[in-house]
Amino acid sequence: xxxxxxxxxxxxxxxxxxxxxxxxxxxxxxxxxxxxxxxxxxxxxxxxxxxxxxxxxxxxxxxxxxxxxxxxxxxxxxxxxxxxxxxxxxxxxxxxxxxxxxxxxxxxxxxxxxxxxxxxxxxxxxxxxxxxxxxxxxxxxxxxxxxxxxxxxxxxxxxxxxxxxxxxxxxxxxxxxxxxxxxxxxxxxxxxxxxxxxxxxxxxxxxxxxxxxxxxxxxxxxxxxxxx
Amino acid sequence: xxxxxxxxxxxxxxxxxxxxxxxxxxxxxxxxxxxxxxxxxxxxxxxxxxxxxxxxxxxxxxxxxxxxxxxxxxxxxxxxxxxxxxxxxxxxxxxxxxxxxxxxxxxxxxxxxxxxxxxxxxxxxxxxxxxxxxxxxxxxxxxxxxxxxxxxxxxxxxxxxxxxxxxxxxxxxxxxxxxxxxxxxxxxxxxxxxxxxxxxxxxxxxxxxxxxxxxxxxxxxxxxxxxx
Ligand SMILES: Nc1ncnc2c1ncn2[C@@H]1O[C@H](COP(=O)(O)OP(=O)(O)OP(=O)(O)O)[C@@H](O)[C@H]1O
Ligand SMILES: Nc1ncnc2c1ncn2[C@@H]1O[C@H](COP(=O)(O)OP(=O)(O)OP(=O)(O)O)[C@@H](O)[C@H]1O
Ligand SMILES: [Mg+2]
Ligand SMILES: [Mg+2]
Numbered sequence: 253x254x255x256x257x258x259x260x261x262x263x264x265x266x267x268x269x270x271x272x273x274x275x276x277x278x279x280x281x282x283x284x285x286x287x288x289x290x291x292x293x294x295x296x297x298x299x300x301x302x303x304x305x306x307x308x309x310x311x312x313x314x315x316x317x318x319x320x321x322x323x324x325x326x327x328x329x330x331x332x333x334x335x336x337x338x339x340x341x342x343x344x345x346x347x348x349x350x351x352x353x354x355x356x357x358x359x360x361x362x363x364x365x366x367x368x369x370x371x372x373x374x375x376x377x378x379x380x381x382x383x384x385x386x387x388x389x390x391x392x393x394x395x396x397x398x399x400x401x402x403x404x405x406x407x408x409x410x411x412x413x414x415x416x417x418x419x420x421x422x423x424x425x426x427x428x429x430x431x432x433x434x435x436x437x438x439x440x441x442x443x444x445x446x447x448x449x450x451x452x453x454x455x456x457x458x459x460x461x462x463x464x465x466x467x468x469x470x471x472x473x474x475x476x477x478x479x480x
Numbered sequence: 481x482x483x484x485x486x487x488x489x490x491x492x493x494x495x496x497x498x499x500x501x502x503x504x505x506x507x508x509x510x511x512x513x514x515x516x517x518x519x520x521x522x523x524x525x526x527x528x529x530x531x532x533x534x535x536x537x538x539x540x541x542x543x544x545x546x547x548x549x550x551x552x553x554x555x556x557x558x559x560x561x562x563x564x565x566x567x568x569x570x571x572x573x574x575x576x577x578x579x580x581x582x583x584x585x586x587x588x589x590x591x592x593x594x595x596x597x598x599x600x601x602x603x604x605x606x607x608x609x610x611x612x613x614x615x616x617x618x619x620x621x622x623x624x625x626x627x628x629x630x631x632x633x634x635x636x637x638x639x640x641x642x643x644x645x646x647x648x649x650x651x652x653x654x655x656x657x658x659x660x661x662x663x664x665x666x667x668x669x670x671x672x673x674x675x676x677x678x679x680x681x682x683x684x685x686x687x688x689x690x691x692x693x694x695x696x697x698x699x700x701x702x703x704x705x706x707x708x
Contacts, residue, residue: 270621292623292629292653297623388494393493395525396520398521419624423650424520424680428520452654
C-alpha cells in the first residue's frame with residue numbers, strides 16, 4: 253500500500269523555488285491500477301519520482317507497505333527500488349553503450365541470477381514488447397518507440413510488485429500502444445501488481461480502475477473509471 | 481519544393497543491414513502542410529532526417545528547391561539547415577547546460593543578429609509556446625512537455641521556410657497540443673512555410689492537407705485529408 257500525507261515538493265530555484273507539488277494526500281491499495289492525468293507541468297513526473305523513491309519530498313510523509321520512506325537510508329531506498337519497483341521513465345533513460353538486451357538485463361543484476369538466466373528472462377521481456385529482432389541494437393540504432401518499449405521491458409523483467417510508468421505509450425502508434433497495454437494488463441491480472449500510469453491519453457486511462465487528475469501540483473479529482 | 485526519387489536508407493548493421501526506407505518517391509510543393517503516420521519502426525524519423533539534410537540516403541536522389549542535395553558539400557548542407565529548416569527532434573535534443581532562452585537563441589547565431597535582438601526574438605518564440613515564465617530554467621529543470629515546447633520554439637525562431645517536426649506533441653496533453661498546433665497553423669498561413677509533421681495522433685494529422693502513411697519503409701498511401 254502507498255500512503256502519501258500532505259506531500260509537498262518545492263524545487264530550489266531563484267528566491268522562492270518552484271512548487272511542483274502543493275500538498276498531496278493519496279492512498280493506493282496493493283493491486284490497484286491507477287491513471288494520473290494533468291496538463292504539461294502539473295506535477296505528474298514529480299509525483300511519480302517520489303512514489304518510486306527516486307527523489308524525496310520537501311515536506312510530508314510517504315509510507316510504502318507501512319514503512320516510512322522518509323526515515324530510510326539511501327541503501328534501503330535503493331534496495332526497495334531494485335527489488336520491488338519497475339520504473340518507466342518519460343525519457344526512456346537507456347544506457348547508450350549497451351544493447352537492448354543488456355539494458356533489459358540490468359535490473360536482474362540485483363537478484364543474483366546467473367548469466368544465462370538473466371539473458372533468458374531479458375529475451376522473454378523483449379518478446380513481450382515485440383522487439384526480439386532488435387535485441388542487439390544499441391539505443392541509437394532504435395526508433396523512438398522501440399527505445400520506449402525497451403524501457404518498458406526493463407521495468408517488467410524483475411517481477412516488480414509496483415510498476416510506475418511515466419507516459420509509457422507517448423512515442424507509440426495506437427496499435428503498438430494497445431499491444432503494450434495488453435502486456436501490462438495481463439501482468440496486472442496474473443500477478444496482482446500495483447500499477448500507477450501517468451498518461452495524457454484518455455484511452456490509456458481507460459485501462460485503469462481509477463483516474464486521478466493533477467493541476468498545479470494538487471489533486472483536483474480522484475474518480476473510478478467508468479468501464480464502457 | 482521537395483522531390484525524393486527512389487530513396488533507400490539501409491543502416492549498416494550485421495551482415496545485411498537494416499532497411500529503414502525501401503524506395504520512397506515523394507514530392508512536396510512549397511507551402512504544403514503534410515502529415516506522416518506509420519507504426520513504430522516504419523521509417524518516419526529516418527525519412528524526416530533525410531528531408532532535413534541531417535543524414536544522407538544510401539541510394540536515390542533528393543532535390544530541394546531544384547538543387548540535388550546529394551551533390552552538396554557538408555558546408556552547403558549546414559548552411560541550408562541553419563537558414564532554411566526548422567527541425568523538431570523526437571528526443572527534443574536540447575543542450576543541457578543552457579537555459580531555455582539560450583537554447584532557443586541558438587539558431588539565430590547563424591543570422592548575424594545582435595545579442596539583444598536574439599534575446600528579443602527567442603523570448604517571443606518562448607511566448608508563442610507558453611513558456612515565458614520558464615526562460616531561465618535548464619532542461620533538467622523542465623517537465624517533459626516543457627522541454628518539447630522549448631524545442632518547438634527553437635525550430636520556429638529563425639523564420640524557416642521548411643519546418644520538419646517529429647512527433648511535436650508526443651509529450652503534451654491535448655489542450656497544450658492544440659495551443660502548439662494553433663501556433664504552427666498561424667505561421668503556416670501567415671508565412672506560407674512548408675511543413676512536414678510526423679505524428680501518431682490522428683487529431684494532429686487533421687491540421688494538415690495531406691496524409692502520407694508509411695509501412696516497413698514504403699509509402700502505402702498518400703491522400704488528401706478530408707476536412708470535417
Ligand atoms: N542507426 C541505426 N542502425 C540500425 N538500425 C536503425 C538505426 N536507426 C534506426 N534503425 C532502425 O530503422 C527502423 C526505422 O527507424 P525510425 O526511427 O525511422 O522509425 P520510426 O518510424 O520513426 O519509429 P517510431 O515511431 O518508433 O519513432 C527501425 O526498425 C530502427 O530499428
Ligand atoms: N529540477 C527542477 N527545478 C526547477 N523546476 C522544476 C524541476 N523539475 C521540474 N520542475 C518544474 O516543476 C513543474 C512540474 O514538473 P513535472 O515534470 O512534474 O511536470 P509533468 O506534469 O510531468 O509535465 P509533462 O506532462 O510536461 O511531463 C514544472 O513546471 C517544471 O518546470
Ligand atoms: Mg512529465
Ligand atoms: Mg521516430
